[in-house]
Amino acid sequence: MWDLDSIIRNNNQAAMDYMMRGLKLEEVQAPMPEAWPLASLADKLNAGPPLISELINSLEGIDAEAAFLELISVLLPEHEEEIMLEPRNRRVYRFGYLFGKKYYPLPLNTACGTRALVEAMPVELLGMSYSEYHDLSMRPGYLLLLSLVIYPYEGDWRDEEDDLVPFNPAVLQPTEKYKPSKRDISWVRNLVESLAVNGVWTAPMGFTVVKAAENKIVLTEAKDTPEVRETIRRTLLIAKIAGIEAAFSSGGRTSQEKINGARVPLLDMVRNMVGVEIAGPIPGAGWQPGELHRITDGTPYNGVGTFADWVCSATGCAVLDSGFESVHFVEGSTEPVFKWTRYNVATLTEQWPKVQQIRRDIDKLVDWLEADQINNFRELLDFILKGNPQNTEDAEDRSYEPWEHMCELEQQTEEDEEDDG
Amino acid sequence: MSESEDIERVIRALRKVPPKHLLIIQLANEIPTKYGDLDPAEVTKRQVEINLAIAEAKSYGSHTIQAVDALIRLQSRERD
Numbered sequence: 001m002w003d004l005d006s007i008i009r010n011n012n013q014a015a016m017d018y019m020m021r022g023l024k025l026e027e028v029q030a031p032m033p034e035a036w037p038l039a040s041l042a043d044k045l046n047a048g049p050p051l052i053s054e055l056i057n058s059l060e061g062i063d064a065e066a067a068f069l070e071l072i073s074v075l076l077p078e079h080e081e082e083i084m085l086e087p088r089n090r091r092v093y094r095f096g097y098l099f100g101k102k103y104y105p106l107p108l109n110t111a112c113g114t115r116a117l118v119e120a121m122p123v124e125l126l127g128m129s130y131s132e133y134h135d136l137s138m139r140p141g142y143l144l145l146l147s148l149v150i151y152p153y154e155g156d157w158r159d160e161e162d163d164l165v166p167f168n169p170a171v172l173q174p175t176e177k178y179k180p181s182k183r184d185i186s187w188v189r190n191l192v193e194s195l196a197v198n199g200v201w202t203a204p205m206g207f208t209v210v211k212a213a214e215n216k217i218v219l220t221e222a223k224d225t226p227e228v229r230e231t232i233r234r235t236l237l238i239a240k241i242a243g244i245e246a247a248f249s250s251g252g253r254t255s256q257e258k259i260n261g262a263r264v265p266l267l268d269m270v271r272n273m274v275g276v277e278i279a280g281p282i283p284g285a286g287w288q289p290g291e292l293h294r295i296t297d298g299t300p301y302n303g304v305g306t307f308a309d310w311v312c313s314a315t316g317c318a319v320l321d322s323g324f325e326s327v328h329f330v331e332g333s334t335e336p337v338f339k340w341t342r343y344n345v346a347t348l349t350e351q352w353p354k355v356q357q358i359r360r361d362i363d364k365l366v367d368w369l370e371a372d373q374i375n376n377f378r379e380l381l382d383f384i385l386k387g388n389p390q391n392t393e394d395a396e397d398r399s400y401e402p403w404e405h406m407c408e409l410e411q412q413t414e415e416d417e418e419d420d421g
Numbered sequence: 422m423s424e425s426e427d428i429e430r431v432i433r434a435l436r437k438v439p440p441k442h443l444l445i446i447q448l449a450n451e452i453p454t455k456y457g458d459l460d461p462a463e464v465t466k467r468q469v470e471i472n473l474a475i476a477e478a479k480s481y482g483s484h485t486i487q488a489v490d491a492l493i494r495l496q497s498r499e500r501d
Contacts, residue, residue: 052478055445058459059471066461084456 007334011324012129013137019126020139020366023359030105031097043087064115068095071118071340076102092117103345104352121338123348123409126359128311129323130158136266140273141366144377147270147279148384149308150286151262156400159262164221169248172233180238188238192217207232216245278378281385289314295387301380303361313405315358317351322407330414337412344409431492441481444474 072080072095079098086094095117096108107124109116130153136143153159195201195211202208206223217239222228239246263286271279287295289312293305306315313321327336338344369376448470452459464471 050449052443052445052482055449056475056478059445059464059475062459062461062464065458066465069461081456088458 004329007329008129008324009131011125011335012131013135015125015127015129015323016132016138018124019359020142022363022367023356024363026105026107030100031093031108031110043089061113061115064113064118067118068114071095074342075099075340075345089113103349118340119337120335120412121340121344123338123344124319125322125324125327125407126319127313127321127323127326128152129325130156131325132323133311134262134265136269139366139370140373141369143266143269143273144369144373145304145307145365146311147263147266147282148287148292148304148381149311150288152312153262153400156402165219165248166222166224167229169219169222169232169236172229174230174233176230178234178237180234180241184234185238185242188235188244189242192242192244203228203231205231209235212247213245215243216247218247274374274377278374278381282381287384287388291388292384295384299383301365301383303365304380304384306358306361307365310358310362315354317355317358318347318408319351320355320358321405322409325402326405327407328411328413330412336407339410339412339416341410347409443478443481444470445478448474 068091069080069084072083076083076095076098079094083091083094083098092108092112092114093110096106096110099106107122109122132138133146133153138146191201192211192215197211197213199211200208200220201211206225206228207219208221210218210220212218219232222232236246263284267279267282267284270282273279287308289305289308292308296302296304309315310320313323313326315321324336329336369380448467449459452463452467454460
């Protein structure tokens with residue numbers, strides 16, 4: 001069965017692993033001009049008439065060969081001979097090497113065949129994702145830095161799902177003077193009496209009450225509007241006078257409490273890593289990326305602001321700002337399919353120097369923190385606290401809307417597949 | 422019957438199999454090559470013949486495998 005949620009989660013985890021292993025490892029693994037596996041020597045020595053099965057494979061795969069030649073003619077026309085005169089199983093490797101020299105290092109599976117290469121442009125997404133943020137399976141250096149940054153998914157509908165009454169009904173402040181009339185009390189009493197136990201009543205303005213027992217109602221859902229808040233406050237007042245027990249099924253958290261709440265497991269983890277004394281002063285809400293840039297850019301702690309940009313999907317680089325929640329999956333596929341378009345190549349080529357710089361800055365900072373995580377994190381936190389000891393509660397309102405973070409690269413969609421068919 | 426006699430019989434049987442000139446070999450010799458492979462442009466022009474040749478080769482190959490399997494089963498039965 002095609003389980004898109006699991007596919008996205010697994011891909012997000014792979015993206016985070018890829019990001020955390022650092023840029024150096026990728027540079028070492030990139031195609032090299034003179035790398036020759038011994039298997040190639042064996043192929044060279046294995047002379048003889050072609051197997052019929054090989055002839056069939058060659059003929060059946062001719063469309064991929066033609067598409068590969070077309071790709072070369074568009075992107076690397078000056079290297080057509082150099083690529084095509086390689087043994088068949090080395091052509092993709094040579095293509096990757098030459099592409100990297102002209103554009104940017106292609107995150108290529110060098111063992112893949114021409115068909116896999118032409119069918120999808122290799123793109124390695126490295127963005128922070130909602131699932132990975134909450135999973136917290138990260139390198140220690142990443143967790144320490146993450147504790148400094150605001151919660152990036154404020155206002156995301158996935159958080160709202162878990163909190164159906166998004167305020168605390170017990171502490172609502174009156175918006176105007178109100179004294180329940182006999183008529184109001186009678187109306188609420190009649191409503192409760194008319195409901196069966198477990199019966200549900202939904203007010204059109206946007207809240208839901210369940211009759212939990214003969215003389216007990218539970219508020220299960222409410223919109224966060226001034227009108228609903230005031231009506232609920234009045235209903236609770238009436239219920240109290242009428243002798244009806246009223247309860248709420250939610251934690252009744254305010255918006256700010258919810259944002260801070262999302263960071264609680266992270267801050268707990270960081271306290272365990274470096275101690276309560278060191279981690280204690282971290283503001284519950286963290287710092288805005290702009291603040292972290294202002295405080296640390298150009299200092300020995302350069303990179304903290306960049307890390308915050310990455311966490312908030314705001315680096316301006318497609319691969320760093322996109323997780324697998326922000327790409328399109330053609331039904332049945334386990335990975336998004338990026339098209340070999342001039343736009344994609346130009347975008348990724350233009351952004352590559354910035355991607356490289358951001359990753360180097362983050363890698364350097366993470367390595368430094370992990371070298372002595374208690375002392376180095378204390379040093380960094382002290383520096384930031386001196387720059388701005390305040391938390392960011394009064395900072396601008398953010399509202400994370402997943403659709404605003406869709407990956408800018410061109411991808412294959414169901415419509416493309418229909419056109420191809 | 423001894424093992425060497427068995428082998429002789431199989432060889433005689435194989436010699437009686439008529440030669441088969443597969444179309445795919447003929448096409449592979451006819452189609453010009455580019456960079457050591459069959460030229461994709463030429464292959465596209467002769468797609469109908471190629472589809473036929475591939476079908477014939479696959480069919481012949483599967484029959485060959487059936488014959489080999491049959492010989493292997495004969496040997497196994499003797500040993501049982």
